[in-house]
Amino acid sequence: MTDLTSFIAGLPKAELHVHHVGSASPRIVAELAARHEGRSPVPADPAALADYFAFSDFAHFIEVYLTVVDLIRDDEDVRMLTYEVARELARQQVRYAELTITPYSSVKRGIAAKAFCEAIEDARRGAAADFGIELRWCFDIPGEAGLAAAEETLRVALDEKPEGLISFGLGGPEIGVPRPQFKPYFDQARAAGLHSAPHAGETTGPDTIWSALHDLGAERIGHGISAIRDDKLVAYLAEHRIPLEISPTSNVRTRAVASIEEHPLPLFAEAGVPFSINSDDPPMFGTTLEEEYAVAARLLDLDVRGVAGLATASVEQSFLSPAGKKALIAEIDTYTAHNLA
Numbered sequence: 001m002t003d004l005t006s007f008i009a010g011l012p013k014a015e016l017h018v019h020h021v022g023s024a025s026p027r028i029v030a031e032l033a034a035r036h037e038g039r040s041p042v043p044a045d046p047a048a049l050a051d052y053f054a055f056s057d058f059a060h061f062i063e064v065y066l067t068v069v070d071l072i073r074d075d076e077d078v079r080m081l082t083y084e085v086a087r088e089l090a091r092q093q094v095r096y097a098e099l100t101i102t103p104y105s106s107v108k109r110g111i112a113a114k115a116f117c118e119a120i121e122d123a124r125r126g127a128a129a130d131f132g133i134e135l136r137w138c139f140d141i142p143g144e145a146g147l148a149a150a151e152e153t154l155r156v157a158l159d160e161k162p163e164g165l166i167s168f169g170l171g172g173p174e175i176g177v178p179r180p181q182f183k184p185y186f187d188q189a190r191a192a193g194l195h196s197a198p199h200a201g202e203t204t205g206p207d208t209i210w211s212a213l214h215d216l217g218a219e220r221i222g223h224g225i226s227a228i229r230d231d232k233l234v235a236y237l238a239e240h241r242i243p244l245e246i247s248p249t250s251n252v253r254t255r256a257v258a259s260i261e262e263h264p265l266p267l268f269a270e271a272g273v274p275f276s277i278n279s280d281d282p283p284m285f286g287t288t289l290e291e292e293y294a295v296a297a298r299l300l301d302l303d304v305r306g307v308a309g310l311a312t313a314s315v316e317q318s319f320l321s322p323a324g325k326k327a328l329i330a331e332i333d334t335y336t337a338h339n340l341a
């Protein structure tokens, strides 16, 4: 009988909620910080970087996140970052990942949208060839930058149409950033065939999640953990099979949840709300997707079959094609059967 840690390590996985810049490993951040010697508050030393990634609250997390965004200065940085993030995901047997990318933040820092999209697409093709991982993009609006960012994010999505683009999102702080103002942009993105997967209910209450559903046509919700405070919303999510993209350690490290023991994940599982397990911004939260699977296994008291079910659920909730889902689920089933034998 295999132990859970080694089972998780070899288990084919899909990740649905993981941020591009937020996945920059300490090595990549150090390399980028070294290129901007002295002009960045981001430490190049990995140990100092771990201290730098200690957040007092969510607003502080966003502030630190944006100092790392400042390190991405040209399309070569974008290409290298994307390819290295794919390498790390593939090392964890992630076969498919929907990476949340924020074009506005890079275009605003002087990287042309066309060069940005060419860089991520080069990396996507390279990662498929070299690591056997399929990357897709969720272009998200950084909410703190408001409608100007919404305008630009939609423009890049519709004008550049990178081949891997499949969904449209909304990230950044929720407090003071009501969802309804972004409805026209989500309407146009969805009309263009993009799936809607905004963040909501990470740092604000259930109303933000209701708004993401009704105003933004959300097919999945980023985090959505405050839904647990509204029985009607929990019932709605379960009945309409609207998945929550849960990142347990993220919620504790940004102080959205007081401790991992208090995370509402077990309550969602009990209520039949579909969810995927994700890492969000793994190096910033001192975690990996493998570790998040182990956390979920502990919180939900899962055995090997239960952990395999986490991977299968992520594939089923992904925006992969039916054929793609079938193939990846078959791989998960084969791996699991082999380990249970």
Ligand SMILES: O=c1[nH]cnc2c1ncn2[C@@H]1O[C@H](CO)[C@@H](O)[C@H]1O
Pocket (backbone or CB within 6 Å): 019, 022, 062, 065, 100, 101, 102, 105, 140, 141, 142, 143, 144, 171, 172, 173, 199, 202, 250, 280, 281
């Ligand atoms: O957990 C998260 N919640 C919300 N936004 C996040 C998170 N992780 C990374 N970002 C990113 O923060 C930036 C703000 O401009 C956005 O790029 C968003 O994608």
